[in-house]
Amino acid sequence: ILNVEQSPQSLHVQEGDSTNFTCSFPSSNFYALHWYRWETAKSPEALFVMTLNGDEKKKGRISATLNTKEGYSYLYIKGSQPEDSATYLCALGGSQGNLIFGKGTKLSVKP
Amino acid sequence: DAGITQSPRHKVTETGTPVTLRCHQTENHRYMYWYRQDPGHGLRLIHYSYGVKDTDKGEVSDGYSVSRSKTEDFLLTLESATSSQTSVYFCAISPELASSYEQYFGPGTRLTVT
Numbered sequence: 317i318l319n320v321e322q323s324p325q326s327l328h329v330q331e332g333d334s335t336n337f338t339c340s341f342p343s344s345n346f347y348a349l350h351w352y353r354w355e356t357a358k359s360p361e362a363l364f365v366m367t368l369n370g371d372e373k374k375k376g377r378i379s380a381t382l383n384t385k386e387g388y389s390y391l392y393i394k395g396s397q398p399e400d401s402a403t404y405l406c407a408l409g410g411s412q413g414n415l416i417f418g419k420g421t422k423l424s425v426k427p
Numbered sequence: 428d429a430g431i432t433q434s435p436r437h438k439v440t441e442t443g444t445p446v447t448l449r450c451h452q453t454e455n456h457r458y459m460y461w462y463r464q465d466p467g468h469g470l471r472l473i474h475y476s477y478g479v480k481d482t483d484k485g486e487v488s489d490g491y492s493v494s495r496s497k498t499e500d501f502l503l504t505l506e507s508a509t510s511s512q513t514s515v516y517f518c519a520i521s522p523e524l525a526s527s528y529e530q531y532f533g534p535g536t537r538l539t540v541t
Contacts, residue, residue, distance in 0.1 A: 348527040359517065360470070362529035405469065413458060413477065413524035414485060419469040 318342055320408050322418035329396050330426050336392045337421040339406030343387035348409035351380050351391055354420070355402045363391075363404075396425045430454050431533035433518050439539045446505040448536050450518030452498075458521045459501040460530065461485075461493065463514040470517065476501055477524075508540045 321340040329335050339349070348367045352360040364373040369384040377394045393400055403422045407415040430453030440446050450459060460475040462485075472485030474493040482493050490512060492504045505512055518533040 350529065359532035359534055362531070365527060365529050367527055407470075409524075409527060413521075414460070414472050414475055415470075415530060416472075416486075417470040419467070 318408055318410070318416050320406055320416055320418035322404075322406050322421050324421060325419070326422040326424070328424045328426065331396060331398060333396050333425075334392065334394045335396055335423065336390050337404055337423075339389045339391070339418055341387050341389075341406075341408045343384055346384045346387075346408075347411065349382055349384075349389050350405075350407040350409065350415060351389070352405040352407065353402050354405055360405060365409075393423070396423070398425045398427050401425045431518060431520055431531060433516075433533040433536045435536060436534065437537045439541060440508050441541055442509055443507050446508050446538065446540075448503045448505075448516055448518075448538070450501045450503070450533055452501075452520050454520060454522070454531070455498060456520040456522045456531075457498075458524065459495065460519040460521075461491075461501065461503045462517045462519065463487065463512075464517060464535075465514050473503065473516075505538075508538075510540050512538065513540045514538060 323338050351363040354360040364380045366382040371382040379392045382389045403420040405420045407417045432451045434449045461473040462470045471487045476482045476495040494502045516536045519530040521528045521530045
């Protein structure tokens with residue numbers, strides 16, 4: 317079973333701080349890397365899907381990069397806002413179309 | 428929001444009883460998935476479907492069965508509920524293989540087995 321590791325487990329930052337999280341995965345048999353945002357009491361919401369080594373994606377203040385050769389992806393949030401508080405999930409796309417999720421990084425942004 | 432509903436949204440049941448959770452979509456997506464979410468484990472795949480009557484097991488399929496008789500409905504059955512199956516269950520859909528396509532999640536069903 318593939319293992320997807322996320323770090324840190326949790327993060328507390330002040331409003332306006334920029335921050336980043338890491339997702340690590342086995343680099344062999346790579347199909348795709350997903351990032352999801354999960355707010356408390358809501359459903360996970362897709363942020364990015366990346367498939368190519370060197371991919372960079374951006375949505376507003378949030379961006380992500382992918383290194384398939386060394387098996388990691390970074391998620392960056394520039395100028396964190398309280399509404400960015402959520403758990404950020406990384407998931408590896410499997411050969412059967414399934415997703416293997418990491419345990420997430422819980423971000424809390426203090427005003 | 429993608430048209431995904433789950434029913435019931437909350438359920439309390441007793442150990443040993445069968446339970447069926449329903450996922451309904453209006454997007455006509457081919458792929459449907461059932462996950463469970465538990466503290467310390469994140470989201471884990473139970474079963475998934477790649478078409479009508481086509482299903483396969485996920486990481487934590489023991490004690491669960493699924494059926495998909497129509498494109499829009501994917502049912503998850505706990506054959507004889509146990510306390511270890513207390514969890515939040517999420518359904519997800521995707522138009523193509525979710526390896527490279529994002530999944531859209533339903534609102535979740537909170538199941539408590541007493």
